[in-house]
Amino acid sequence: xxxxxxxxxxxxxxxxxxxxxGADGMLGNNIVRELVSRxxxxxxxxxxxxxxxxLRELPVEVVRGDICQPGDLEPLFRKNDYVIHTAGVTAxxxxxxxxxxxxxxxxxxxxxxxxxxxxxxxFIHIGTATSFGHGPMHDPGNEQRPYSNHVxxxxxxxxxFRAQEYLLKEYRENNFPVIILNPTFMIGKYDNGNSxxxxxxxxxxxxxxxxxxxxxxxxx
Numbered sequence: 001x002x003x004x005x006x007x008x009x010x011x012x013x014x015x016x017x018x019x020x021x022g023a024d025g026m027l028g029n030n031i032v033r034e035l036v037s038r039x040x041x042x043x044x045x046x047x048x049x050x051x052x053x054x055l056r057e058l059p060v061e062v063v064r065g066d067i068c069q070p071g072d073l074e075p076l077f078r079k080n081d082y083v084i085h086t087a088g089v090t091a092x093x094x095x096x097x098x099x100x101x102x103x104x105x106x107x108x109x110x111x112x113x114x115x116x117x118x119x120x121x122x123f124i125h126i127g128t129a130t131s132f133g134h135g136p137m138h139d140p141g142n143e144q145r146p147y148s149n150h151v152x153x154x155x156x157x158x159x160x161f162r163a164q165e166y167l168l169k170e171y172r173e174n175n176f177p178v179i180i181l182n183p184t185f186m187i188g189k190y191d192n193g194n195s196x197x198x199x200x201x202x203x204x205x206x207x208x209x210x211x212x213x214x215x216x217x218x219x220x
Contacts, residue, residue, distance in 0.1 A: 014039030019080040021045045021067060023112075024085030027126065027183070029190035031084055036060065043076050045087070054190050063129045067107045070114065077118040084124045085111060097155045104159035105166070112170055120177070123167075127182045129190060131161045143182070 018035055022028040023025045023044030032055065035042050042060040045067070052062050065072030067087055077083075084162050085108070108125070115123050133145025149157045170176035187200060202208050 017041045017080045018082040019043045023060050024054050025086060026188055026191045027186060028086040030188060032060060041144050043080055045076060050201060068102055070110060073114055077114045081121045083115060083120055086126045089146045091177050092154055092156055095154050100155040100159045105163050108163040123178045125167055125178060125180045127164050127180050128160045129182045129184045130157045131164045131182055
């Protein structure tokens with residue numbers, strides 16, 4: 001499989017045709033706004049049940065659908081050259097979730113298949129920093145450390161790691177044009193109500209449904 005080479009400078013990205021999945025989420029919305037400000041033609045893919053209110057003021061195409069259904073996605077792949085994939089399930093509960101496997105892993109496989117079929121120039125995947133080993137403050141984790149969060153048995157973390165491994169394998173074996181970004185905890189503007197901001201607000205309002213174990217503290 002060969003791909004078109006992106007030889008243009010991204011300093012001038014006007015008129016580039018970009019598909020953004022999960023575009024009404026906090027990260028996706030901020031990405032969409034940056035693309036629009038630079039003159040890109042943006043297609044936004046969001047869940048069927050979402051009203052997309054964070055996108056209403058923007059000059060973009062909004063398409064609702066199921067990210068696991070090829071028929072909902074293929075028309076967008078036909079008319080775009082770049083894909084920025086921000087959609088995903090971030091819920092930690094329930095710990096075991098078929099939905100997380102469908103959206104965080106199997107949907108990525110589908111997106112790669114469609115990207116190959118339609119000669120996507122660049123596929124940018126938003127992963128998570130939990131996909132590589134962590135460390136203490138004096139020796140923090142980095143991308144070279146092996147995945148260690150499997151001990152928590154959380155499908156959110158396991159599915160994101162599996163998706164990353166799949167994408168890296170596609171890059172190594174098939175030269176798939178992927179860039180993987182692994183952010184940590186994110187807060188910011190244009191939140192649709194389902195992002196990390198929600199946790200901050202719960203803490204602020206004293207509504208966090210949990211507590212840490214009691215520990216004895218000795219002061220000297």
